[in-house]
Amino acid sequence: MKSVQILILILCISAFSCTSSIAEKNLNPYKQYITVLGIAQDAGYPQINCEKECCAAYYKSEESKKLVSCLGLIDLEAKQKWLFDATPNIGEQTEILKKDHLDNGYIIDGVFLTHAHIGHYTGLMYLGLEALGSDKIPVYVMPRMKNYLETNGPWSQLVNKNNIELQRLKNDSTINLNNRLEVKPILVPHRDEYSETVGYKIIGKNKTALFIPDIDKWEKWERNIIEEVKKVDYAFLDASFFRDGELNRDMSEIPHPFTTETTTLFQDEDLVTKNKIYFIHFNHTNPTIRDKNALKDSIQSLGFKFAKEGDNFQL
Template sequence: MALFLFLCLCSCTAGNQSIESTPERPYLMVLGVAQDAGYPQAGYQDEWEAIKLGQRQIQYTVSLGLVDPQNHKRYLFEATPDFKEQLQMMDKVSESQQYPFDGIFLTHAHIGHYTGLIHLGREVMGTKDIPVYTMPKMKSFLEQSGPWSQLVSLGNIDLQTMQDSTQVQLSPSISVMPFTVPHRDEYSETVGFKIQIAEKSIVFIPDIDKWNKWDVDIREVVKTNDLILIDASFYQDGELKGRDMSLIPHPFTRESMELFKDLSATDKDKVYFIHANHTNPLLDINSPEHEEVLKAGFHIARQEQIFRF
């Protein structure tokens, strides 16, 4: 399975993911970069004050928008607590045939990644048969747990089952492939996505446990794809005061940079850190840690950033 996944993640050609192209070409838009609770987080008055004083900016929960202008379609990756703000961001730049989205892809059942589905219910938008792509356990969770089950029974959403390492073809030139990754799977499995747009391949892994728990070498994933958006929940150990961070085993940003240190400059340039906890100094563009990542040759995903292909 590890070999199969590695082969599926491979891309024939690496290139500069930020090259501008014609408006008809598909593109990805970063709709949020923060961990599940966003920034500022509930109850942290210093963060709210920093926003008020203009010292920091609001950062929405991690999400991507995939836009296919030629077919007038768009897709959402993660339905977050910031769904309505992120939908508004998409409405300014794109359109869909099945409003609000022609499909929604979910990675797993942690609060920052699916709870935005509530906006599709009869209390809000009252949508009809919006395709929601899930893995089997995630599908069962939504079908059997209220209030999500009501979205299914009322036909607000139409659950589409995905299978590990199997492509979902969205158009002749666009496909999405889920692949399972190790994570705290209390209610569902967890996946990352490989998004294929023509000859370009994008890997999105917003949540994963430590890299050594995965049976795939993340360095090979970087080498064989064109753009990598990966989990940067925490910058380093000790970041959560008074909590045992081994119980929340995300890759520390510094661990990832150390793991990637021998990659070529071209490969490092593919890496974008995303899904930063409110405690992570990467969210502060003026922090030494933010500068450290950039100087090392990597990137930090920015809200409203667009990647054209």
């Protein structure tokens, strides 16, 4: 009899432990929030055919894989979720949203695209006939981006077969996702071969985020990035390259704000302002893409931060 009681006690403890661990995994204090789903530049990390030390560190199991730059937006009250950019890692990123954040029966409730460079829209191909075969997923786009997708294959097939439903955006014009969340596209200067480029303001009831994964140089923008950062609670900013000379090519042909340029620009600002900045969209050559790096530590010691996959930000 005593052995039976002990067995029942063990089973009860095991059941409680399993329930607790599941509850802890799914416990999220935020109702509306942003989650970081990727931090790498368009080609990911490690990058194709890279035999440099930066990528060798991954193959030697010294570094973790980094998914392509992407944010998820979740509203647990409305049971809705959105992606900011459709990356080549969209399969993994939507699965993370489903398993770790919200399974509402839909792969995604909408996708906001920043521009037509490979890391930011080519994930749409997995929504098409050869893969998911989705049904009218809203894809929010600026006018040139809309025209590009409608008039160029294979993207036009997604439109023609109603895999996606293009929703036209207007610069600096807010759209309401629901009564708690708003999104505003903001044009930024970039290499606009096929489409314009935008960043986004993501506006919640309590907090606001700025997402600019790609821009040429801050001084080319008609807006003042310092003032824009001060207006928000979080600023996810382009950190493709750490400094000039990082590549064996003319880096003026692929302009981005170097991390060193951004930190210098903000060096006289207070700690509150610096703390709002989360660097994102790292090229594989940028040493601060690494999990642990002395340069990364030095930048953080100044008050700046680095976006990390899995981080959540309350709105």
